[in-house]
Amino acid sequence: MSNGGDCRYVIHQNAYIKLVLHALNHKTSAVNGVLLGRLSGEVVEITESVPLFHSSQIGLLPPLEIALITIEEYYSSQGLSIVGYFHANERFDDLELGSVARNIADHIHRYFPQSAVLLLDNRKLGALRNKKDAAPIMQLYTRDSSKSWKQVESTGTSRLTTKEPSANIVLLDFISSNKWSDIVDFDDHLDDISKDWLNSGLFK
Amino acid sequence: MVSKTEESLLRQLENQVENGGGGAWEYLSLVRKLKLRRSDKVLKHGLILLNDPKKRSALGPDEWTLYEQVAIAALDCQCLDVGKDCIKVLQKKFPDSKRVGRLEAMLLEAKGSWAEAEKAYTSLLEDNALDQVISMRRVAMAKARGDILGAIDWLNKYLEIFMADHDAWRELAEIYLSLQMYKQAAFCYEELILAQPTIPLHHLAYADVLYTIGGLENLQTAKKYYASTIELTGGKNTRALYGVCLCTSAIAQLTKGKNNEDKEISKLAAAALEKDYKQISPDKVSLLGSALKTMKLQ
Numbered sequence: 001m002s003n004g005g006d007c008r009y010v011i012h013q014n015a016y017i018k019l020v021l022h023a024l025n026h027k028t029s030a031v032n033g034v035l036l037g038r039l040s041g042e043v044v045e046i047t048e049s050v051p052l053f054h055s056s057q058i059g060l061l062p063p064l065e066i067a068l069i070t071i072e073e074y075y076s077s078q079g080l081s082i083v084g085y086f087h088a089n090e091r092f093d094d095l096e097l098g099s100v101a102r103n104i105a106d107h108i109h110r111y112f113p114q115s116a117v118l119l120l121d122n123r124k125l126g127a128l129r130n131k132k133d134a135a136p137i138m139q140l141y142t143r144d145s146s147k148s149w150k151q152v153e154s155t156g157t158s159r160l161t162t163k164e165p166s167a168n169i170v171l172l173d174f175i176s177s178n179k180w181s182d183i184v185d186f187d188d189h190l191d192d193i194s195k196d197w198l199n200s201g202l203f204k
Numbered sequence: 205m206v207s208k209t210e211e212s213l214l215r216q217l218e219n220q221v222e223n224g225g226g227g228a229w230e231y232l233s234l235v236r237k238l239k240l241r242r243s244d245k246v247l248k249h250g251l252i253l254l255n256d257p258k259k260r261s262a263l264g265p266d267e268w269t270l271y272e273q274v275a276i277a278a279l280d281c282q283c284l285d286v287g288k289d290c291i292k293v294l295q296k297k298f299p300d301s302k303r304v305g306r307l308e309a310m311l312l313e314a315k316g317s318w319a320e321a322e323k324a325y326t327s328l329l330e331d332n333a334l335d336q337v338i339s340m341r342r343v344a345m346a347k348a349r350g351d352i353l354g355a356i357d358w359l360n361k362y363l364e365i366f367m368a369d370h371d372a373w374r375e376l377a378e379i380y381l382s383l384q385m386y387k388q389a390a391f392c393y394e395e396l397i398l399a400q401p402t403i404p405l406h407h408l409a410y411a412d413v414l415y416t417i418g419g420l421e422n423l424q425t426a427k428k429y430y431a432s433t434i435e436l437t438g439g440k441n442t443r444a445l446y447g448v449c450l451c452t453s454a455i456a457q458l459t460k461g462k463n464n465e466d467k468e469i470s471k472l473a474a475a476a477l478e479k480d481y482k483q484i485s486p487d488k489v490s491l492l493g494s495a496l497k498t499m500k501l502q
Contacts, residue, residue, distance in 0.1 A: 028241060030382075056378040057409065061416040066446050069495045090382075091350060099384055190443050193485045 007114045008043045009084075009140060009160045011035075013167040014203055015049035016136060020171055021180040022051035023088040023120050029054050031185070032104065034068070035084035035116065036075045044083055044114055045163075048075065050197060051185035056090075059100040064107070067186045072111070074198075082111040086138070088120035095121065097141055102149055109143055117141040117149055118160070128172060134165050206238055214238070221249055228253055229263070236273055243280035250274035251286065268297060275307055279314040287311055302328060306338060313345055321345060336366055343375070355379060370396060377409070386417045404436035404444075411447055420458050427451035431469060439476055448473040453499040 015035065023031050036048040050071050053063060072082055085108045087101040097105075097119055105117045117140070124137035140160040141149040152159050162168075174180070182202055189197040206214070217231040228249040235242050250270055253259050260267055275290035291311060294304045309324035322345070328338050339362050346355035359376045366372065377392035393410035400406060411429035414422040430447035437444065452470035455463070474496050481489045 057381055057412065059381050059384060059416070060412040062412050062447050062450050063443065065450060066495070069498050070491055073494045073498065074491055091348070094350060098382075100382060103384070190446075193442055193480060193488070196485075 006042060007039075007116075007142070007159070009046060009116045010043055010163050011046040011118075011136060011160070012037075012048070013162060013164040013170060015046050016162050016167055017171050017174060018049050018051060018183065018199060018202065019086045019088075019118070020120065020125065020137065021174060022054070022183045022185055023125075024175065024180040025183045026054035028090070029056055030058050030090040030100075031088045032058060032101070033086040033185075034071055034082055034108070035086060035118070036071070036080045037083045038080060039083070039114060044116065046083060046116075048080060049086065051183060051199075053187045054185060055187055059103070063186065063190060064104065066190075068107075068111075082108060083114070084108065084112070084116035084118065086118045086120070089122075092122050095119070095123075095139070097139075097149055097151075105141075105143075105149055115143070116160070128168060132168075134162070134168060136160055136162050137168070206240070210234075210238060214240070218242075218245065221245070229266075232270065232273060236269070241280070243277040246273060246277035247281050247283065247286070250277060254290075268294060272303070272307065276310065279310055282314065284311070284314055287314065302332065302335075306341070309338075309341065313341070313348070318345060318349060334365070336362075336369070339366075340372070347379070352379060352383060368399070370400060373399075377413075381413070386413050389413050390417070402436060404433045404441060407433040407436065408441065408444055408447070411444070415447065415451065415454070418454075420455065423451050423455050423458070427455070427469075434473070442477070442480065445473040445477050445480075449477075449496060449499055 015037075019033050022033060025031075031051065031054045033049050033051045035046045036050070037044060037046040039045075050067075052067055057063075068082070075081065085101070085105045087097070087104075089096070089098065097117065101117070101119070105115070109115050118136075118138040119141065121137050121139055124133070124135075127133075128137060135154065135158060138160065140152040140154075142152055143149050154160070164170075179202075182199075184195045184197055184199055186197045188195045214231075214234055217227055217234060219225075220227045221231045222245070232246060232250055232253075235246060250273060253263070254267075254270060254274060263270060271290045271294050275287050275294070278284070278287035278290065288311060291304065291307050294301070294307065298304050305324070305328055309321050309328065312318075312321035312324060322342075325338050325341055325345075329335060332338075339358075343355050343358045343362060346352075346358055356376070356379055359372060359379070363369065363372055363376065373392050373396050377389045377396075380386070380389035380392065390410065390413045393406055393413060396403070396406040397410060407429045411426040411433065414426035414429070427448060430444045430451060433441055433444035434448070439445070449470050452465065452467060455465050459465070477492060477496070478489065481492050
């Protein structure tokens with residue numbers, strides 16, 4: 001398989017929740033993150049995620065390069081590779097995968113040809129409390145043979161699911177307890193290296 | 205821009221207030237002074253003060269400033285009723301006030317009534333063409349509507365008049381970055397460095413943009429600005445230290461090692477990083493080591 005044409009993507013609860021909490025921690029700017037995992041047959045398992053940046057300079061290369069080198073180094077020792085990219089737009093009603101996101105996604109695609117791009121769907125996040133939905137509140141994009149990122153429509157069997165069906169319920173729980181204020185991202189680490197971008201204590 | 209002492213004071217006050225330890229007015233005043241966006245906390249604690257008649261009268265004339273601060277925070281959190289109530293109180297106290305007029309227009313903005321807000325701002329500007337805050341609202345509205353090119357247009361017009369507004373130059377640079385217009389962003393940072401040559405953040409941002417544009421000359425210049433950042437921050441800026449290493453590595457890659465590049469500075473930067481990590485973040489020292497090794501091998 002040379003592209004994400006037929007892959008399914010399963011994201012583990014902790015990886016999923018971390019990304020959404022990161023977005024909630026920085027409501028007034030765009031945020032992004034890296035997805036880590038492995039390929040098992042036709043399924044890409046996203047087992048971990050690392051929140052990257054929240055500053056308005058999200059499109060700059062130096063912090064991104066440092067982050068990717070460091071993250072790849074750390075997770076390869078655990079047998080995991082970079083398998084995708086997460087992005088949340090600055091504005092509530094912006095559901096487009098912008099050029100900065102696409103460029104970073106292209107960068108990440110070089111690590112893993114079946115990589116996925118997940119874009120936070122703010123409307124679904126807002127509706128989560130009222131509508132009990134097990135589907136992840138993100139849009140899935142994959143790169144086709146035309147080398148552009150296309151959104152995968154969620155008709156019939158969804159190609160993006162959470163591993164644990166109750167992930168959204170756990171997410172809502174964390175949101176109501178303001179758990180998002182505990183999230184540390186790579187930007188925080190670069191500003192203060194005592195901050196742990198691995199968020200190792202987050203779910204304990 | 206907030207200094208480190210101001211930031212720790214803010215965090216301390218924030219923790220205190222959030223955990224019921226009082227100090228709400230000091231916290232709100234600090235947020236106002238530093239012009240920070242902490243709308244959810246301002247709304248929560250500001251309302252507690254305003255809804256307590258004893259605390260409210262203890263504020264004296266500052267009561268009205270608090271109403272304004274809470275109104276804006278309420279609009280930011282989409283609590284339009286609270287915003288409207290605060291604005292009504294201010295309208296009663298200060299009828300025909302331009303400052304309150306501005307809040308009314310911001311309420312229209314928050315409701316999404318863009319055309320009406322635009323009309324309100326235009327009429328406010330007729331009487332006072334040099335009102336910076338209102339001129340800025342135009343930029344903010346364009347940005348909120350997703351009209352990024354319009355925002356750039358308004359911001360450039362604004363800067364023709366108020367060219368000493370450094371925050372505006374930074375905002376413009378960041379908008380250019382979001383559109384990947386790196387050369388234009390670089391120009392903004394150049395203006396900022398000329399205006400405020402001792403602010404390290406400008407040097408750092410400029411270096412980051414030059415590195416992102418790429419090319420040998422830009423990488424060499426970026427390295428110089430990372431170096432000046434290191435100098436201005438006494439070697440304490442992690443991003444600049446990493447930046448020097450990245451530049452050295454990228455330049456070596458571009459020239460295939462065939463130049464007399466000064467590798468001394470990146471050795472010093474790497475050593476400084478290792479020292480800092482050993483002291484502050486020891487569990488990540490070996491990770492840093494492998495990352496630096498990757499860069500040298502590249």
